[in-house]
Amino acid sequence: MARLPKSCVIGFFNDPDQLVHAAGEATNEGFRNCDAYSPYPIHGIEEVLRIRRSWIPSAALTGLLIGACLGFALQYWTHVIDWPINVGGKPLNAWPAYVVIVFECGVLCSALTNFLSMFVACRLVPHPFPDVIDEDLTNDRFALVIPARSDEDESAATQLLKRLKADEIRKVEQ
């Protein structure tokens, strides 16, 4: 759950198909940056809302590469530079033995980057508590959030949600 926009109109629905339909209509009417809330993932809603691909995968990849390099550097430094020991006649820089640790460090850093950047992407930093719009959104309700910057926007969004037979329409000003 990301942070709500400063002012917006929220339409509530009881059915996921209604939500998807409404999301499509709103996007087609020209409303930008709409968001949908649902108790469970709805396949395909991203395309309907035209949500762009998140930057989180790129951040995770960067984390992976940095972690893997650090993992290798740590082993290289301990085995070759700081405390060289001949183990079983193998070369000091015995990279096959490093692979597992490099992999694990990469995975660890990637997962942590992934986790932390999710908070940033959802604008939950520095205040990590999402706005609770409605408690039923975790149970059996679906919501479409249409940002409204002006009064015209707001009335158009309300009109649209009325036409789409939204169960309840709520205006939010922060």
Added chain:
Amino acid sequence: MKRGSLPGPGATNHPTMAHGHLTTVHDPGPVSLLAGLKPVALAMAGGGLLLWLAGFAVNDALRVWQSLLVAYAFFLMLGLGGVVFTAIQYCASARWSIAVRRIAEGMGAYIPVSFVFFVIIVLFGWGTLYDLESPWRAANGKGGVHIYDGLKAAYLSRWGVLIKGVVFYAIWHVLSQKLRQTSIAQDRTKEAAGHKRNVKTSIIFLLLFGYTFSLHCVDMLKALEPKWFSTMFGVYCFSGLFLSTLCTLSLLTIALRRNRVVAEAIQPRHMYDLGTWIMAFSCFMCYIGFSQYMLIWYANLPEEAFYMIERTEGGWEYVFALLPLLKWVIPFAVLMPQGFRANVRVHVFVCVAVLLGQWLDLYWMVYPVFSPAPVLPGLPELGAFLALLGVFGFVLDRVYSSHSVLPVGDPYLKMSVSGSYL
């Protein structure tokens, strides 16, 4: 690209079929895999056979038998792999794969044909490939050593391998036929019970397959180096089998999707899922290959290490380096972007690379036994591969032309096609 999609204006350009839009699955009936190319396949089989036979006059007998062994193992793994894939799908109650299941099932029809090549290798190629007293072994410093006796000698003797082979092939053939026949009978009867019976058959098949396939690989591939020890060998062969099978399945699916009705049922979403499997099992292959190498490298025991030393020296290290490139780096990196995983051209590129890697892998297992430096693949290798490829293609063409290429009687086919399992 996200899997599946919901009806909505934003999704109109999406290549995957929307949920619930498709309520009827049309029966494409039998589809010819090769169509007009059937004479080409036959010519390939015949020409390949001639090329291979010419090897006896031009090249060494050893090389000719090695080339047949590599091609034999390559295609046996594909035939068996189709059945393994089918059985796993049954056991896992997988729904996505039912649309492509008939294609995988059909690959099992190659197993009895492979038996012919098995018998040929054991009866005529034995003295060359496996005989410990052969002049080729002596020339390579591996002859004249009594490395096993008593039971082990009998177990790895020509007759021991032949008898085991007959039993293994019987198990594979009977169970794969049972899976196929039940599924084909379902086309007419539409009875749901067939699916349940096949789940049981699949469990039995997978249990037996694990043992029989490992043992067969030991008999045919590992017995070339009877002094070598590796507890990873069976699973190494299996990972190659599964990865190459997925790639072949993807290529066959692409070929059969040229038929419009088939393409309606087997959608980009299924290609996407196959791509995901290829990517996943390329990681598995790399993991198993590295595990085998690393443990041998690390422990450095003479009875294990000599195998890797032979195969990473004298030029073989280049072949060795190609294996992770072709079987892991290419499939993993190329299939990483979601948008590429349903793309037909990307699939063809990746699958061809992986299958080339699989051939090289077998070549890298078999050839260094007798040659300290790589033997550049030439006419015998090409001949044996083309001959078996032609036969494999011909067998599959016959299979796909004899019944519907979709399991139209399966109660869950609609689910697979509509994507309602998502």
